[in-house]
Amino acid sequence: MSGNNISPEIMDKLTKVCLCKAISRATIKKAVENGASTVEEVKKATGATTGGCGGKRCTPKIQQIIDEYKNK
């Protein structure tokens, strides 16, 4: 059991934000770092929110990542 040794960077790669499109948190963060400041812009950059659920599951999580980035 070495779960506690996993770095945040690896967790970001393993954690899917948009489950429908299998888009990781690392991908969303990169889009935000590259200038996407709204869910709509992240959508354009990554394709997130365009899956089967219509963004119902991932939109709040994307918004949260954007907010966290802005508050840094």
Ligand code: FES
């Ligand atoms: S989880 Fe992102 S579109 Fe469904």
